[in-house]
Amino acid sequence: xxxxxxxxxxxxxxxxxxxxxxxxxxxxxxxxxxxxxxxxxxxxxxxxxxxxxxxxxxxxxxxxxxxxxxxxxxxxxxxxxxxxxxxxxxxxxxxxxxxxxxxxxxxxxxxxxxxxxxxxxxxxxxxxxxxxxxxxxxxxxxxxxxx
Amino acid sequence: xxxxxxxxxxxxxxxxxxxxxxxxxxxxxxxxxxxxxxxxxxxxxxxxxxxxxxxxxxxxxxxxxxxxxxxxxxxxxxxxxxxxxxxxxxxxxxxxxxxxxxxxxxxxxxxxxxxxxxxxxxxxxxxxxxx
Numbered sequence: 313x314x315x316x317x318x319x320x321x322x323x324x325x326x327x328x329x330x331x332x333x334x335x336x337x338x339x340x341x342x343x344x345x346x347x348x349x350x351x352x353x354x355x356x357x358x359x360x361x362x363x364x365x366x367x368x369x370x371x372x373x374x375x376x377x378x379x380x381x382x383x384x385x386x387x388x389x390x391x392x393x394x395x396x397x398x399x400x401x402x403x404x405x406x407x408x409x410x411x412x413x414x415x416x417x418x419x420x421x422x423x424x425x426x427x428x429x430x431x432x433x434x435x436x437x438x439x440x441x442x443x444x445x446x447x448x449x450x451x452x453x454x455x456x457x458x459x
Numbered sequence: 460x461x462x463x464x465x466x467x468x469x470x471x472x473x474x475x476x477x478x479x480x481x482x483x484x485x486x487x488x489x490x491x492x493x494x495x496x497x498x499x500x501x502x503x504x505x506x507x508x509x510x511x512x513x514x515x516x517x518x519x520x521x522x523x524x525x526x527x528x529x530x531x532x533x534x535x536x537x538x539x540x541x542x543x544x545x546x547x548x549x550x551x552x553x554x555x556x557x558x559x560x561x562x563x564x565x566x567x568x569x570x571x572x573x574x575x576x577x578x579x580x581x582x583x584x585x586x587x588x589x590x
Contacts, residue, residue, distance in 0.1 A: 322515060337514075338549075339549075339550065339551040339552045339574050340550065340574050340575065342517035343517045344517060345572075352573060352575075353572040353573050353574075354517075354519075354552075354572045354574060355572065356517060356518060356519055358518075358519050358520065359571065360519070360571075361519040361523070361555055361558070361571065361572070362519055362571065362572045363571060363572030363573070364572075372518050372520060410518075411517075411518070412517065413517075425517075426514070426515050427513070427514055427515040427516045427517050428510070428513065428514050428515075428516070428517075428522070428552065429514040429515060443515055444515075
């Protein structure tokens, strides 16, 4: 895969995105799959090309994402930091349309698969910009003994 | 399986057949005749542009509405063997090009989203239907 250019234009809050890289690039999984700890499939509420755990209208809407989050036991929270007993996922949106998801790690940083590109470790708001829009909502879910 | 587009009967030789013999004035020394390597280079130029310009998207709609993606779908019978060769090197979203171009899926619905499984199925299908 060729190297995307103009990264500072896409992610103006990150000086050097490659310094945050934690994996090589590949097409095997995308951001929302990685948020749900799956590195073998592409997830999206679009059954034509992607895996999605529940029925979806094949439209990229906040409702489609939230339907799954609710089904899977996630609740919205205003707390972006680590909380004992909870795992967290952040959802980004541009003009109200979901664009990206990230997962909070045990060390307090967030991990993201950038589309078809690489995984990075980052702060929650560092990905805000023209590509992914704004950090829209953070969801939390009690950590189960088996997770 | 339903086909809306003819299944490529030129697997393995498509690129070699794509030789235009039309003279052009763009070269000052005689006629220009694109070669097989020109065709292959053009495929990879389109492919790399698509990969680069959709690198940060997860939304399939954004990835598949790119002009380079549409160009590959429209020319899929010609570039089928090149796509399969590329998939043999590394599973990728090129399987979506084949899905859309030939309106068929040589894999079970449970494999949707699993790019390695979708890739394996298309490679197997190509091998079974090779001339």
